[in-house]
Amino acid sequence: MTSIAKPPVRHPGLHKNVLGFTQRDYEGAMSTLCAGCGHDSVTAALVQAAWELSLPPHRVAKMSGIGCSSKTTAYFMRQSHGFNSVHGRMPSVTSGANAANRNLTYIGISGDGDSLSIGLGQLCHVIRRNVRMLYVLDNNGVYGLTKGQFSASADIGSTSKKGEANVQPPIDPVLLALTLGATFVARSFSGDKAQLIPILKAGISHNGFALIDIISPCVTFNDHDGSTKSYKFTREHEVEISTADFVPLRREITVPETDAEMTAVTMHDGSTVRFRKTRDNYDPTDREAAYEHVRACQLRGEVATGLLFLDEHGSDMHAIAKTVPTPLVDVPFEQLCPGSAALQKLMGQYR
Amino acid sequence: MSGVNDFAFKMATVNGTGSASANSLLMQAIFRMGIPVTGKNLFPSNIQGLPTWYEIRVNADGWTARPEQVDLVVTLNPATYAKDVANVRPGGYLLYDSSWPLEADLIREGITIIGIPFGKMCVNAFERDRDRTLLRNIVYAGALAALFEIDMDVIHEMLTEKFSKKKSLLDANFTAIRLGYDYAKANFTCPLPFHLKRLDKTKDFIIIDGNSAAALGALYAGATVGAWYPITPSTSLMEAFTAFCKKFRVDKGTGLNNFCILQAEDELSAAGITIGAGWAGARAFTNTSGPGISLMQEFIGLAYYTEIPAVFFDVQRVGPSTGMPTRTQQADLMSLAYASHGDTKHIVLFPANPEECFYLSVEAFNLAERFQTPVFVASDLDIGMNDWMCQRLEWDDNYKPDRGKVLDATELEQVKKFSRYLDVDGDGIPARTLPGVHPNGAYFVRGSGHDKFGAYTEDSDAYQEVLDRLTRKFESAKKVVPAPEIHLQNSAHIGIVSLGGCHAAVMEAVHNLRERGIVADYMRIKAFPFDSPVKDFIDSHEVTFVVEQNRDAQLRALLAIELGVPRDNMTAVLNYGGMPLTSRIVVDAVAKHLEGVAV
Ligand SMILES: Cc1ncc(C[n+]2csc(CCOP(=O)(O)OP(=O)(O)O)c2C)c(N)n1
Ligand code: SF4
Ligand SMILES: [Mg+2]
Numbered sequence: 031m032t033s034i035a036k037p038p039v040r041h042p043g044l045h046k047n048v049l050g051f052t053q054r055d056y057e058g059a060m061s062t063l064c065a066g067c068g069h070d071s072v073t074a075a076l077v078q079a080a081w082e083l084s085l086p087p088h089r090v091a092k093m094s095g096i097g098c099s100s101k102t103t104a105y106f107m108r109q110s111h112g113f114n115s116v117h118g119r120m121p122s123v124t125s126g127a128n129a130a131n132r133n134l135t136y137i138g139i140s141g142d143g144d145s146l147s148i149g150l151g152q153l154c155h156v157i158r159r160n161v162r163m164l165y166v167l168d169n170n171g172v173y174g175l176t177k178g179q180f181s182a183s184a185d186i187g188s189t190s191k192k193g194e195a196n197v198q199p200p201i202d203p204v205l206l207a208l209t210l211g212a213t214f215v216a217r218s219f220s221g222d223k224a225q226l227i228p229i230l231k232a233g234i235s236h237n238g239f240a241l242i243d244i245i246s247p248c249v250t251f252n253d254h255d256g257s258t259k260s261y262k263f264t265r266e267h268e269v270e271i272s273t274a275d276f277v278p279l280r281r282e283i284t285v286p287e288t289d290a291e292m293t294a295v296t297m298h299d300g301s302t303v304r305f306r307k308t309r310d311n312y313d314p315t316d317r318e319a320a321y322e323h324v325r326a327c328q329l330r331g332e333v334a335t336g337l338l339f340l341d342e343h344g345s346d347m348h349a350i351a352k353t354v355p356t357p358l359v360d361v362p363f364e365q366l367c368p369g370s371a372a373l374q375k376l377m378g379q380y381r
Numbered sequence: 382m383s384g385v386n387d388f389a390f391k392m393a394t395v396n397g398t399g400s401a402s403a404n405s406l407l408m409q410a411i412f413r414m415g416i417p418v419t420g421k422n423l424f425p426s427n428i429q430g431l432p433t434w435y436e437i438r439v440n441a442d443g444w445t446a447r448p449e450q451v452d453l454v455v456t457l458n459p460a461t462y463a464k465d466v467a468n469v470r471p472g473g474y475l476l477y478d479s480s481w482p483l484e485a486d487l488i489r490e491g492i493t494i495i496g497i498p499f500g501k502m503c504v505n506a507f508e509r510d511r512d513r514t515l516l517r518n519i520v521y522a523g524a525l526a527a528l529f530e531i532d533m534d535v536i537h538e539m540l541t542e543k544f545s546k547k548k549s550l551l552d553a554n555f556t557a558i559r560l561g562y563d564y565a566k567a568n569f570t571c572p573l574p575f576h577l578k579r580l581d582k583t584k585d586f587i588i589i590d591g592n593s594a595a596a597l598g599a600l601y602a603g604a605t606v607g608a609w610y611p612i613t614p615s616t617s618l619m620e621a622f623t624a625f626c627k628k629f630r631v632d633k634g635t636g637l638n639n640f641c642i643l644q645a646e647d648e649l650s651a652a653g654i655t656i657g658a659g660w661a662g663a664r665a666f667t668n669t670s671g672p673g674i675s676l677m678q679e680f681i682g683l684a685y686y687t688e689i690p691a692v693f694f695d696v697q698r699v700g701p702s703t704g705m706p707t708r709t710q711q712a713d714l715m716s717l718a719y720a721s722h723g724d725t726k727h728i729v730l731f732p733a734n735p736e737e738c739f740y741l742s743v744e745a746f747n748l749a750e751r752f753q754t755p756v757f758v759a760s761d762l763d764i765g766m767n768d769w770m771c772q773r774l775e776w777d778d779n780y781k782p783d784r785g786k787v788l789d790a791t792e793l794e795q796v797k798k799f800s801r802y803l804d805v806d807g808d809g810i811p812a813r814t815l816p817g818v819h820p821n822g823a824y825f826v827r828g829s830g831h832d833k834f835g836a837y838t839e840d841s842d843a844y845q846e847v848l849d850r851l852t853r854k855f856e857s858a859k860k861v862v863p864a865p866e867i868h869l870q871n872s873a874h875i876g877i878v879s880l881g882g883c884h885a886a887v888m889e890a891v892h893n894l895r896e897r898g899i900v901a902d903y904m905r906i907k908a909f910p911f912d913s914p915v916k917d918f919i920d921s922h923e924v925t926f927v928v929e930q931n932r933d934a935q936l937r938a939l940l941a942i943e944l945g946v947p948r949d950n951m952t953a954v955l956n957y958g959g960m961p962l963t964s965r966i967v968v969d970a971v972a973k974h975l976e977g978v979a980v
Contacts, residue, residue: 088820091661104825104837111816112825113660115653116679122650126657126665127816129606129641134661134817152653155646347641354637358605359662359815361639363782366603368629370776373601377773380587381413 047084056081058105063098068220068246069168073105075223076137076166079230080107090135091127095120095149098175099141099168099246118149121156121165125347128161131357132348135234136163143173146182146201153203157210157239162346164233165241167203168220170248171259178251189256202328203243204338208321213344214240215320216337220247229337238346245333314340383470386416386441388575389448390529392455392521393465397429400457403518404435407525408768410535411439412588415580419445420768421961426613426706432461441580445770446886447961452575453528455521457499462486474573476524478517495569497524502560507553516557523561530572532579533562587773591764592668594735595694596621597774598742599666600629603782604692606665607642608654610673613706614762615696618668619644648673652680652691659684659691660826662815664746664782666692671700671713674720681755682721683828685851688802688813690749690785694742694758696765699959708959709762711881712931717757718909718939724848726855728862729757729909733884734764736771741907743780744863750785752858753813761882761930763961786812793819800824801835802847809854855910862908865915875901876922877971878915878951880936883928883962890967897968899975901926909939916944919951926974928954928967 044052056077061070080090087109094100096117103112111134115123124136145153145167156165171184180188183203184196207215214236218226226244233240247253313319320339327334354361368376383389394400401422408420418439425431438448450470456462456477463486469475471491477483479496487494499520503513526536536558544551565571596618599607609619623642630639645651651667658665669677674695684691697713699705717729728748730741741758749756786806788796793814801824802811811833814822824835832843833850868891879887884905891903904918919925919940927937934953941948954970956962 086820088823089817091816104827109820109823111823112827113657114825114827114829115656116683116828119649119653119680122645122653123657123660125643125650126606126608126654126659127661128657129643129654130658130661130663130665131815131817151646152650155650159643347643351641351643352636352638353641354632354635354639358639358641361605363603365639366605366630367601367780370778372629373597373774373776376597377587380589381409 047081049084049086051081051084051087053077053081055109056087056107058108061102061105063101064250066249067098067174068170068244068248069099069102070105071220071223072166072168072226072244072246073102075220075226075230077106078223079227079234082227083231083234085135085234089133090137091124093120093124093127093136093138093163095140095144096175097141097144097173098248099170100139100144101175102168103137103139118144118147119152120144121149121152121161124163125156125159125161128163128347129351129353129358131359132162132353133357136161137234138163138165140165140167141174142167142169142171142181142183142203146203150182150201154206154210157207157212157241160213160238160344160346160350162236162238162348163240164230164236165239166230167241167243168246169203169243169259170246170252171257172248172252174248174251178248183259185258188258189254191251191254193256195256202324203241204324204334205321207241208317208324208339211344212241212339213238213341215339216240216242217244217333217335218242219245219335222335225335232337232340236340237342238344312336314338317341383452383575385576385578386439386580388452389436389438389450390453390455390525391434391436391451391465391468392457393432393434393461394457394518395460396425396427396431396433398518399515400433400435400518403522404437405768406519406536406539407522407531408437409588410526410531410539411437411577412583412586412770413535413539414532414577415583416577417441417443417445417580417582417586417770419770421447421763422767423960424707432458439577441582443582444885444889444892444964446889447963449963449965453573455525456487457517457521459484459486466492476521497521497561497564497568499561502564503557506556506560512553516553519554519557520561523558523563524565525561526558527562527565527571528569528573528576530576530578533558583770585773586770588768588770589735590617590766590768591732591735591738591760592618592696592766593621594771594774595668595732595738595742595758595760595765596625598739599692599746600625601776601780602664602743602746604664604666604746605640606654606658606663607640608645608651608658608665608667609642609669610645610648610651612648612670612673614698614766615668615670615673615694617766618694618696648676649680652677652693655691655693656680656684656689659689659749660816662787664690664692664750666694666746668694668696670696670698670706672703674713674716678721681727682723682725684755685721685725685727686723687826687828688753688811689755689826690753691755692742692745692749692758693755694760697759697761699957705959707762709882709961710930710957710959711759711761711883712933712935712957713759714929714931714935714939715933717759720755720757726910727755727757728752728858729759730863731759731881731907731909732764733881733905733907734771735769736774737907738764739774741863747783748858748862750787751783751861752810752854753785754854759881764882786810788812788814788818788822790819793821796821800833801826802831802833802850804833804850804853808857809850809852810857811850859910859912862910862912864912865907865918866905867914867918868903870895870900870902873900873902874923875899875971875975876918876925877901877903877928877967878906878919878925878936878940879903879928880906883930886962886964887928887967889964890971893964893968894971897972899971901971906936911940911943915940916946919944919946924975925951926954926971927951928962930956930962932957
C-alpha cells in the first residue's frame, strides 16, 4: 500500500466546541490510504461529527477489524483509545469492552469483507446483542487491502478491475440488519458529507447498536466502468443528495424535508449510482415499511440512503443482562468478592 | 486387596434413566460416614440410551485414583454385561436385576452373583412409569446400603434434606430405599466381607467438582465478564459461575447484576469478548475445551502480542477433532503452550484436582494482569466434571487482586507522553492504561507490527525489540508461576515427572512401587513455563519417567524443548484411551522399563 497524503480536511477556522476543542483536535494520524479513497471521506465526516457532538476524546474507543477501512481508526481522534483487532472480529471485542465499561462511546469501523464475509456471524450477533455502538461499514464491494477480490456485497454483474463479472448474489447489510432486529439502520455515501454527518451523529447518540452502511468507493480496485460501487465525488453531488438532519441529545430526531426523492450520482467514469432519499413522510420507526422501501429501491436498481430505521426503545446489551449502571470496571473489589465467611458457609453445601 | 473401608464398586446403567442422583447419594453417604471416597462418572456423549457407569472407590488411606478393577458391579445395562462382568476382580460380586432370567453373558467363574428383582419390586410398589424407572436406582442404592453397611440414618438425613419441600417424593424415596435394603438383608449375608465402618477422616473435606471450584475461583478473584460457547466438558464451569453470581453478585437494593455473562455465537467471539473486556480493565475469562481452543487461536495471538490480560479455562477432552467429548485427556498441552501462529508462548497452569482449580483460578487472574497476557488453566474432564473429595476451600480476606502495572488518573496526570510498550522497570513488563481513565492515557492497540511506543512499524529492529522484550517478560514469569511440587524419598535414582489430573494415580503408584522395592522421587509440574527446579529434578535422576495422558508425550516434548533435556533421557508413560489414569498403569510401566535397565 503506497502512502499518499490524505485529502485536505476543511476546517471551519479554529472554532471551538463546548469542550474547547477545535476540529483539528479530533483528527488522527496521516492517512496511508490511496488518494481519493472513499474511506478517507468517512474519516473526515467522523472527525466533524465527533467535534460537533463535543465528544470527550479520551472517552471514545475506536474499534476495528482488518482492511483498508479498519485502518482508518488510526486516522481520526488521535486522543482517543483505538483497538485494531483481528479480521472480522471487532464486534466481539467491542461487546467485551462494552460489557466491562458501558460508559464509553464505541465507534466501530469495518469493511464489507470484514463484516459480510469473515465477520458475518459476528455482525449478526452483535446486532442481536444490541451492543451500544456506532458501527460504520465502509462498503466498497471489494477487498481493498488484499487487492481487489470481490466481496460479499458486490452486485451480480458488477465487474472487477480485471473485467470478470461477479455472479454470486450480494448480501445487503441494511436488509440483514433490519431482519435481525437492529434498532438503528442507515445508509449513506462517502461523498455525501451533508447526509453522512447527521447520521453519524445520530448513530453515536443512539441507545443501542447503530449500523450505517456507507457506499465508499475504492478508487484503486473498484472505480471503473462496470462497477456498481464506483463514484465521482463532486461538491455538487454531495449537496444534492443531502437528506437527514440530526438534533443531538434527547430530542426527537427528524428527517427534514428534501427537494428530491431520488438523486442519480454520475460517476467520473460515466456510470451512475442512484441514491434514493427518504421521503418527507417516511416513517423511520416502521421496520416493515423500511424493509419494503429498501427492497423497492433495490428492484429499481437504486440505492436507498438516509436514516432508514430507528427504534429508540430497544433494550441494549446491558438492559438485557440487567447489569448495574456503574461500569463493571469501576465496581470495587470488595463488592465482587464474597469473602471468607461466605465461602465457609458455602462449603457446607458440599458435604 | 480389598477389605473394610477399602474397595470399589460400580453401577452400569443406561444414561437418561436417572441413576445419577442415586449414585451421588451413595457416595455422599459414605463421605458423611467419615470415610474417604471418590466417584467417577463415565458417561456417553448422548442424552438418552447409551451406556454410562459410575465408579465409587472407598479408601481409608485417601487414595483417590480410579481403580483398575472393582469388587462389585451393579449391572443394569444388558448392552455392557460382558464388559462389566469382566471388570469384577476374581472373588468379587455381581448384582443384577433378577426380574428377568440370568443371561449367559453374566455368568462367570469365581465371582458371586446376586440377583434382586429391582424391576418387579418397583412395578409392585409404584404406580407411575416414571417412578418405576427413576426409583429403581434408589432401590439398588438401598440394597447396597445393606450389603456395605451404609448408615441408614445418614441416607435418611440426606433424602430429607433433598426432598424437604416435596413430601410425596420424600415418601417414595424412603419406600424405595427400604425395599432394596430389606430385600438384601432378608436374602443375603450382610454385610459383604468388604464394607464400611465409620471413620472420622472427612471432617475438613468437601465433595466438589473442578468446574464448580474453578468458577468459585473466578468469583472470588473478582471476574466480572464471562464469555462462553457451550461445550462438554467445560459447560458446567460457566453454569456454576452464573449460579454463584446470582447468589453473591446481585445488588441487594436494585436487583441488578455486578457481572455480565455472555453466551457468544462461537468460541472466536467468546475469546474476543474476553479480550475486549480485559483491555477495558475487567477481569474476564472464557471456558472451553479442545475444539474451542482451536477456534480461539488467532485471538490468543492478538492478546499475546498486544499484551492484554485474559484467562482461558481449557477443560480438556479427548481429541483431535470432535474426538470423545465425554472422555478425559491431557492432549492440549502443546497447543496451549504455543497457541496461535508466529512466535508465541503462554503461561499455563495445571490443577491436579478441584481444590487446585479454585486456587489456580484465582492465581490465573493475578498472573494475567501482572504479565498482561493470556493465561490458561488446563484442567480436564476428570477433574472438571467428577466429584472429588478435597480439603475445604479457604479464603484469605486480606487478598488484594494484583492488577499489574495499570496507571491510574493521578499517575497519568504526571505523564507527559504515554508509550504503551516501554520497558521502564527492566522486567519486560510495560505499564498499561485503561480506556476512559485520563486523556494522557490514550493509545492505539494494534495486532499489526508495532514498536515500543505502540506505533505501527515494519522496521526489523523496532519489531524485534518488542518481540525480545516479550521473551524477557516470559522469562520473568518463570519465577512467579507456581513452583513444582516435589516429593523426595531417600536416595532415589528414579524420578517420575507428571502433571494435572495424573497426580492422584502417580502418588499412589509411587507408594505402591516402594512396596515393591522401587524407590522413586516424584515431581508434579504445576505451571508452564518451567523454572530451574524442574530441570534440576530431571538432571539429578538417572532414570526419569514422564507420566501424562496423551499419545505424543507432549509434556516430555515441552521439557525437552524448553529445558534442553535430551528427549530420550525421559521415558514416556502414556495413557490416552480417555479413561482416567490408574496407579497400575504407572506401576506396570515403570517396573517393566526397569527390568531392562540396571539402576
Ligand atoms: C484471518 C485473516 N484472513 C485474511 C486476511 C487478509 N485480509 C486482510 S484485509 C482483507 C479484506 C478486507 O476487505 P474489507 O473489509 O472490505 O476492507 P477494505 O480493504 O475493502 O476496506 C483480507 C481478506 C486477514 N487479515 N486475516
Ligand atoms: S485499495 Fe481501495 S479501499 Fe484500499 S485504500 Fe486504496 S482506494 Fe481505499
Ligand atoms: Mg471492502
